[in-house]
Amino acid sequence: MQLTKNISQISIIKSLLAIILGSIALTISAKIKIPFYPVPMTMQTFVVLFLGISLGYKIGLASIGLYLFEGIIGLPVFSNSPEKGVGLIYFTGPTMGYLIGFLSAGFLASKINNKDSFLLVLGKLIIATSTIYLFGLLWLGMLIGWDKPIFELGAKPFLLAEVFKIVLLALITKQIVKIRNFII
Known part of the structure; x- marks a missing residue:
């Protein structure tokens, strides 16, 4: 009985640590800008998908949710904060739809498994990433008007x-899933 309780407590601590580390990884990925064409690139969407694949939907979504909560309460975790604002005001700005799309993308990425072929992984990652842009463009259109060139x-x-991030992640997904299955 005591052994079961200790194992359960260790599992909870492990999950909380993974959630916190996932949120930190997302924050770091938002702050580092990599020179790319036509605009600088952050690795946020890569990390969102990575969290879904590596941690599964419960812990992955909790990590993304914690990151969003930290930003909403005013911590400068988002890509252009504090330069362009913090907190709820920044969150409800032009990027809110994309940020909410992180949740759907993380969930969909968590459905990738060891039996998926490279092409299936690629397809699932494209669909997951597309949800970020779907939510983002819908919100952007509502915010600035549909008469603007939203796309x-x-x-x-x-x-x-x-495309670069999806292909890179698709190439390493089998190894990520193997490690996840070994640890969990």
Whole structure:
């Protein structure tokens, strides 16, 4: 009985540590800008997908949720904060849809498994990433108006970087899933 309780406590501590580390990884990925064409690239979407694949949907979504909560309460965790604001005001700005899309992308990425072929992994990652842009463009359109070139403003400049990140992640996904299955 005591052994079961200790194992349960260790499991909870392990999960909390993974959630916190996932949130930290997302924050770091938001702050580092990599020179890329046509706009600088962050690795946020890569880390969102990575968290879903490596931690599964419960812990992965909790990590993403903690990151969003930290930003909403005013911690400067988002890509352009504190330069362009913090807290709820920043969160409800032009990037809110993309940030909310992180949750759907992390969830969908968690559905990748060891039996998936490279092409299936690639397809699942494309769909997961597409949800980020779907939510992002919907929010952006509501915020600035549908008469503006929403796709050209909110997606097109980032697509080349997304292709790079998706292919990179697809190449290492089998190893990530093996490690996840070994640890969990």
